[in-house]
Amino acid sequence: MNPRLEVRGVTKRFPGVLANDQVNFAVMPGEIHALLGENGAGKSTLVKMIYGVLHPDSGDIQWNGEPVVIAEPSTARRLGIGMVFQHFSLFEAMTVNENIALGMDKPGDMASLALRVRKISADYGLPLDPDRGVYSLSVGERQRIEITRCLLQDPKLLIMDEPTSVLTPQEVERLFETLRQIASEGCSILYISHKLAEIKALCDRATILRSGAVVAECDPGSETAASMAQIMIGEELTSVERRAGDTAGEARMVVEGLELASDDLHGVDLQGIDFTVRASEIFGIAGVAGNGQGELLQALSGERLIARPESIKVDGQVAGHLSAGARRGHGVCAIPEERNGHGAVAALNLVENVVLSAHHRMNLLTSGFIRRAEAKAFTEAVVAQYDVRTPGVATPAGSLSGGNLQKFIVGREIMQNPAVLVASQPTWGVDAGAAARIHQALIDLAAAGTAVVVISQDLDELMAISNRLAVLNLGVLSKPIDTARVSVEEIGLLMGGVHGEAETQEPADAA
Amino acid sequence: MRLKIEPRLEPSAALLYGTPVLAIALTVLSGFFLFALMGYEPLTALYFFFVAPLLTLFGLSEIMLKAAPLILIAVGLAMGFKANVWNIGAEGQLTCGAIAGGGIALWLWGDEGIWILPLICAAGILGGLLYAAIPAFLKTRFEVNEILTSLMLSYVATLMLSALVFGPWKDPMGFNFPQSRMFTEAAILPIVLEGTRLHAGAVVALLIAVAVWVLMSFTIVGFQLRVVGLAPAAARFAGFDRKKLIWLSLLASGGLAGLAGTFEVVGPIGQLVPVISPGYGFTAIIVAFLGRLHPLGIIAAGFLMALSYIGGENAQVEVGLPQAVTGVFQGLLLFFLLASDFLASYRIRRMP
Numbered sequence: 133m134n135p136r137l138e139v140r141g142v143t144k145r146f147p148g149v150l151a152n153d154q155v156n157f158a159v160m161p162g163e164i165h166a167l168l169g170e171n172g173a174g175k176s177t178l179v180k181m182i183y184g185v186l187h188p189d190s191g192d193i194q195w196n197g198e199p200v201v202i203a204e205p206s207t208a209r210r211l212g213i214g215m216v217f218q219h220f221s222l223f224e225a226m227t228v229n230e231n232i233a234l235g236m237d238k239p240g241d242m243a244s245l246a247l248r249v250r251k252i253s254a255d256y257g258l259p260l261d262p263d264r265g266v267y268s269l270s271v272g273e274r275q276r277i278e279i280t281r282c283l284l285q286d287p288k289l290l291i292m293d294e295p296t297s298v299l300t301p302q303e304v305e306r307l308f309e310t311l312r313q314i315a316s317e318g319c320s321i322l323y324i325s326h327k328l329a330e331i332k333a334l335c336d337r338a339t340i341l342r343s344g345a346v347v348a349e350c351d352p353g354s355e356t357a358a359s360m361a362q363i364m365i366g367e368e369l370t371s372v373e374r375r376a377g378d379t380a381g382e383a384r385m386v387v388e389g390l391e392l393a394s395d396d397l398h399g400v401d402l403q404g405i406d407f408t409v410r411a412s413e414i415f416g417i418a419g420v421a422g423n424g425q426g427e428l429l430q431a432l433s434g435e436r437l438i439a440r441p442e443s444i445k446v447d448g449q450v451a452g453h454l455s456a457g458a459r460r461g462h463g464v465c466a467i468p469e470e471r472n473g474h475g476a477v478a479a480l481n482l483v484e485n486v487v488l489s490a491h492h493r494m495n496l497l498t499s500g501f502i503r504r505a506e507a508k509a510f511t512e513a514v515v516a517q518y519d520v521r522t523p524g525v526a527t528p529a530g531s532l533s534g535g536n537l538q539k540f541i542v543g544r545e546i547m548q549n550p551a552v553l554v555a556s557q558p559t560w561g562v563d564a565g566a567a568a569r570i571h572q573a574l575i576d577l578a579a580a581g582t583a584v585v586v587i588s589q590d591l592d593e594l595m596a597i598s599n600r601l602a603v604l605n606l607g608v609l610s611k612p613i614d615t616a617r618v619s620v621e622e623i624g625l626l627m628g629g630v631h632g633e634a635e636t637q638e639p640a641d642a643a
Numbered sequence: 644m645r646l647k648i649e650p651r652l653e654p655s656a657a658l659l660y661g662t663p664v665l666a667i668a669l670t671v672l673s674g675f676f677l678f679a680l681m682g683y684e685p686l687t688a689l690y691f692f693f694v695a696p697l698l699t700l701f702g703l704s705e706i707m708l709k710a711a712p713l714i715l716i717a718v719g720l721a722m723g724f725k726a727n728v729w730n731i732g733a734e735g736q737l738t739c740g741a742i743a744g745g746g747i748a749l750w751l752w753g754d755e756g757i758w759i760l761p762l763i764c765a766a767g768i769l770g771g772l773l774y775a776a777i778p779a780f781l782k783t784r785f786e787v788n789e790i791l792t793s794l795m796l797s798y799v800a801t802l803m804l805s806a807l808v809f810g811p812w813k814d815p816m817g818f819n820f821p822q823s824r825m826f827t828e829a830a831i832l833p834i835v836l837e838g839t840r841l842h843a844g845a846v847v848a849l850l851i852a853v854a855v856w857v858l859m860s861f862t863i864v865g866f867q868l869r870v871v872g873l874a875p876a877a878a879r880f881a882g883f884d885r886k887k888l889i890w891l892s893l894l895a896s897g898g899l900a901g902l903a904g905t906f907e908v909v910g911p912i913g914q915l916v917p918v919i920s921p922g923y924g925f926t927a928i929i930v931a932f933l934g935r936l937h938p939l940g941i942i943a944a945g946f947l948m949a950l951s952y953i954g955g956e957n958a959q960v961e962v963g964l965p966q967a968v969t970g971v972f973q974g975l976l977l978f979f980l981l982a983s984d985f986l987a988s989y990r991i992r993r994m995p
Binding site for chain 2 (some may be wrong): 455468472489492501502565
């Protein structure tokens with residue numbers, strides 16, 4: 133039998149980088165094939181070539197045994213290749229049906245499309261109401277739109293790019309059932325991820341990429357997560373050391389009755405948030421993104437000022453009225469979720485990016501003038517200590533890979549020796565090696581007496597590093613729970629919250 | 644085969660700094676054909692336009708005289724442009740500065756004292772600054788687009804100046820011409836180069852441009868302006884106050900435009916007249932971009948733009964070119980600059 137898709141000797145070069153080097157792999161009909169690799173290993177480049185967004189410099193792609201040139205995504209769709217991107221391309225103000233029609237080459241009339249959407253989505257366990265506005269849907273439901281859009285075109289190969297990074301554990305399980313069903317009907321699935329447990333649970337075969345080249349092909353079922361990780365990163369994975377016996381000290385950050393209206397039309401308002409973080413403690417805030425996480429970071433870091441300043445106290449002092457800059461003076465440092473454009477300015481070099489957030493605490497100014505030598509020395513220290521791979525400190529932040537830029541930002545904030553550190557999604561989109569390093573750095577920081585708040589939707593992460601955690605759902609924070617005494621499933625149920633309720637409610641007319 | 648425009652992976656550094664040169668070359672080249680089409684000897688016309696003014700001390704001093712207000716205004720505008728604050732109304736702020744500075748000169752008419760000129764300059768700065776405070780207030784308080792408010796206020800300022808020189812400030816001995824009395828000597832900028840019109844204000848303008856360069860490149864204030872323009876969310880993260888920076892950049896550009904207007908009326912003009920600027924406030928926008936929003940680049944761009952003014956006048960006298968040619972040249976220059984800028988960040992690829 134011919135493979136559904138075969139990639140032979142594909143090479144793609146960008147200025148200064150060899151993104152794909154002589155890549156070979158094949159996906160059989162009905163197979164769920166994993167493409168595994170760290171960030172920057174070349175997975176995205178490879179699938180973009182398969183989907184016609186990029187074009188290989190050399191090598192060829194075969195479809196059912198025939199060589200094909202995939203000039204554009206529409207060519208790929210005509211062949212029967214569908215792709216669900218990590219970042220959805222949906223218009224929030226439009227309905228599900230309108231969004232699906234927009235992404236199709238030949239949508240036909242809207243009424244019959246709506247019928248097909250209902251049928252297909254119900255058949256595959258992805259219930260969707262075509263008439264609902266996208267803004268009212270959870271992330272999981274939005275992903276269903278993208279999947280349904282692909283399924284409507286009767287695909288022979290479905291590419292899923294990091295599909296679970298935004299889902300609750302229950303939603304992940306549900307997605308896997310759907311994917312298994314799709315595969316059982318003969319459609320091949322190319323599944324891109326760096327989450328090893330998922331690949332073990334779902335995939336038939338795995339191709340592992342490192343630095344743009346295929347380093348191994350394996351059967352995930354017969355490998356352990358550790359062995360795959362080792363192949364993937366090419367070095368022994370250092371496991372995170374957690375402190376035994378937590379000896380949290382006095383309260384460093386006290387939040388009481390914090391309220392903040394979202395400045396985003398579809399954002400979530402924070403309502404009556406209470407929590408206390410003590411010295412030497414990592415406090416986790418779990419929850420699916422879009423439940424007020426962004427607003428919470430803004431309120432804690434001082435990016436937006438709250439109405440009642442006494443809602444936030446740092447080391448016993450009222451801090452809610454202080455701007456982000458003044459709050460840093462009091463020792464509150466933050467790591468925002470978005471690296472480019474929020475935590476760092478892509479067009480500025482690393483030294484300038486150090487000046488951005490460290491000039492308050494690291495004494496980088498003399499009467500308004502930037503002390504370049506000191507800023508450069510601090511930057512070099514961050515780069516050296518946090519293993520930031522960069523040609524130099526004069527390199528623009530935007531040219532660093534995601535993981536390296538994140539290590540830089542984390543290092544920049546931690547090395548300012550904060551009293552309180554608030555980190556949002558500190559390892560989002562970061563490879564396993566860098567993630568382990570960042571986790572270790574946060575644990576070491578807490579051990580030295582800092583109160584650390586980690587906002588994350590990665591439960592495994594919070595279970596691994598935090599002492600206590602609470603779930604933020606629709607702007608309300610649950611009671612904190614001790615991570616040593618709670619299961620992932622229990623937290624998953626809390627995280628699902630109202631979204632979970634919406635899912636158990638099948639649309640009445642879907643049957 | 645068809646052509647496709649696609650973004651470059653990273654902007655080409657060579658093109659980024661090469662585009663001003665490329666734009667100038669293309670402008671000269673189009674000028675060549677333009678003159679030929681209009682029936683002039685192209686090389687002669689170009690010679691009188693671009694070369695002859697550079698060959699005499701008088702020509703050079705006139706270029707510097709014209710360049711000074713352009714540079715002064717453009718460095719102020721560039722501070723705002725860097726921060727995504729678009730003050731398009733420098734012409735109005737220039738006019739208000741001239742009214743304030745000229746008003747002091749008329750008020751102290753006939754008085755002596757070295758304190759008079761500094762007072763006039765301070766009043767000029769204040770006049771432009773206060774006029775720019777209107778769009779700043781509207782922007783920070785009500786999020787009103789400063790492009791519209793500052794531009795529309797320009798026309799208001801011109802009318803205010805007219806109202807004054809046609810009315811209360813008209814020279815009583817001036818045969819009913821719409822102009823004020825000639826200012827007395829204590830209110831006139833000293834000439835720095837004997838036998839020319841080059842005044843001390845031109846030197847001050849260059850010093851201020853260098854000071855703005857220091858501010859933008861070496862201080863936290865300049866850094867904040869750049870960050871706010873490049874990444875507003877990162878500026879918020881760092882705790883930079885966006886409203887304060889909007890105020891700062893509008894007041895600074897307004898104040899510098901006001902000073903430029905004052906230098907004109909207490910310099911080469913010597914009195915208040917209905918029209919005190921041949922559009923310096925608008926031309927300075929071209930100068931700011933031609934100079935890549937960098938104060939030192941703006942100094943070079945200011946001289947180039949001044950050359951186009953002086954060269955245009957020279958060509959009118961020597962070859963009989965129409966006055967509109969100067970405007971056409973400035974338009975061509977901006978057009979080519981923007982067009983070649985586009986190529987620095989995009990490339991055109993042939994599709995099979």
